[in-house]
Amino acid sequence: MPLYQKVVELSTNTNHPTMAITRGVIYCPDQLNVPGIPETSASETMLGKLITENNTLQIIATYRPPKTNKLRFLEEIKILLKQVPTSDDIVVIGDTNLDMLGDKVNATISKYKNMMCEHGLECAIPTSEITREAVVDGLLETSCIDHVWVRSRYTQRAHAHILMCKLSDHYMVGVRLAAIDCGRAGVPEQIDPNCTTSTRGTAGSEAKVSDGVPTGSVYGPVGYIMHVNSVANVVHNSQLYMYADDMCLLSAGKDIASMMDNIQDDFENITKWAHDNGIILNLNKTKCMHIHSPYNNNNNK
Numbered sequence: 177m178p179l180y181q182k183v184v185e186l187s188t189n190t191n192h193p194t195m196a197i198t199r200g201v202i203y204c205p206d207q208l209n210v211p212g213i214p215e216t217s218a219s220e221t222m223l224g225k226l227i228t229e230n231n232t233l234q235i236i237a238t239y240r241p242p243k244t245n246k247l248r249f250l251e252e253i254k255i256l257l258k259q260v261p262t263s264d265d266i267v268v269i270g271d272t273n274l275d276m277l278g279d280k281v282n283a284t285i286s287k288y289k290n291m292m293c294e295h296g297l298e299c300a301i302p303t304s305e306i307t308r309e310a311v312v313d314g315l316l317e318t319s320c321i322d323h324v325w326v327r328s329r330y331t332q333r334a335h336a337h338i339l340m341c342k343l344s345d346h347y348m349v350g351v352r353l354a355a356i357d358c359g360r361a362g363v364p365e366q367i368d369p370n371c372t373t374s375t376r377g378t379a380g381s382e383a384k385v386s387d388g389v390p391t392g393s394v395y396g397p398v399g400y401i402m403h404v405n406s407v408a409n410v411v412h413n414s415q416l417y418m419y420a421d422d423m424c425l426l427s428a429g430k431d432i433a434s435m436m437d438n439i440q441d442d443f444e445n446i447t448k449w450a451h452d453n454g455i456i457l458n459l460n461k462t463k464c465m466h467i468h469s470p471y472n473n474n475n476n477k
Contacts, residue, residue, distance in 0.1 A: 214256065216252045217244075217248065217252070218240060218244040218245050218246075218248040218249040218252055219238050219239060219240040219241075219252055219253075220238065220239045220240075220241075221236065221237065221239075221253075221256070221270075222236075222237045222238075223235065223256070224236075224237065231264070231265055231329065232261075232263075232264045232265065233264070233265045233266070233267065233328075234260045234264050234265065234266045234267075235266075235267050235269070236253070236256055236257075236267070236269070236270075237269055238253065238268070238269075238270035238271075239270050239271045240270075240271065240272050241273070242273045246274065246284050247284070247287075249272070250284075250287060250288055250291060253268070253291070257291075257295045257297075258295075260295075265326075265327055265328040265329060266295070266296075266297060266325070266326070266327040266328075267324065267325070267326055267328075267351060268292070268324070268325040268326075269323070269324045269325075269349070269350075270322070270323070271321055271322050271346065272288075272321055272322075272323055273321050274288055274321060274323075275319040275320060276289075276299075276303045276320045276321075276323070277303060277304075277306065277319050277320035278303060278304065279303050280303075295327065296327040297325040297326060297327045298325065298326055298327070299323060299325055300324040300325065300326050300351050301322070301323055301338070301349060304320075305320055305338055306318045306319070306320060306347070307319070307320050307321060307322035307338060307346060307349055308320075308321055308322065308346050308347065309345060309347075310345040322346060322347070322349045323349075324350070324351045348402060397420065400420075400421070401420075403453070404418075404421075404453075407423075407449050407450075407453075410442075410445040410446060410448075410449045411425065411442045411445065411446065412442065412445070413427065413438035413439070413441055413442050414426055414427045414438055414442045415427070423446075425442055425443065427439050439464070
């Protein structure tokens with residue numbers, strides 16, 4: 177699928193009775209149609225439709241705030257699922273705040289699972305996987321509240337992915353569908369993933385991408401930013417400024433010795449974080465600058 181991209185802008189939904197839909201920007205392929213935001217009271221939900229040569233994929237992306245009614249949320253999702261033609265494929269993805277970690281059993285979870293199964297959906301993320309970690313009252317809480325449900329006729333397998341870098345206290349989740357094409361002879365054939373990139377209106381030739389992110393894609397810098405976002409959690413003494421792959425630590429004070437100690441402590445934390453996350457720091461571009469008043473020649477002030 178070519179990576180020609182378009183942007184869909186979302187505005188705040190002031191009519192929403194319980195919460196405000198966050199304004200944002202969505203990058204998506206030209207084939208993806210984003211019809212908008214349905215009227216819901218227990219969740220923030222967005223719909224998408226991806227039309228290919230063989231089938232139509234309906235996408236339901238949802239978020240249920242913890243304080244909204246669980247049963248009302250299930251009814252809203254059920255209504256949306258009923259509106260999808262039985263011939264279409266479906267992906268339901270999002271933060272439901274319904275914990276299925278360790279196959280937890282209660283009336284709401286059972287109703288949730290039964291409802292999804294009744295519409296032919298299968299959960300792509302194992303209930304043994306942790307999608308959220310948070311420290312509450314000094315104790316670590318883990319849960320599986322970010323789910324991916326899939327119903328697909330032209331799919332050999334749905335591969336769920338959990339990126340081990342967090343946005344806030346959630347790990348990012350996604351799904352990759354290994355598509356098949358039944359062709360003229362009715363024999364399934366694997367579709368090779370091809371993509372191309374364009375710069376200032378000039379498109380390059382198509383190339384097969386089996387893994388990774390192609391250079392020049394819209395997702396490339398976005399994915400990198402998400403990957404390095406958690407570095408801010410290890411900086412405790414300095415002000416942190418980041419832009420793309422550049423980072424600046426800023427410390428101000430009257431005692432240069434204590435300022436240097438603060439920066440050094442944060443730098444050591446960043447170095448350890450970079451090692452753990454597969455990031456290489458460029459020492460040749462790492463500089464330390466001392467800025468002081470021209471009227472104060474005392475380097476210790």
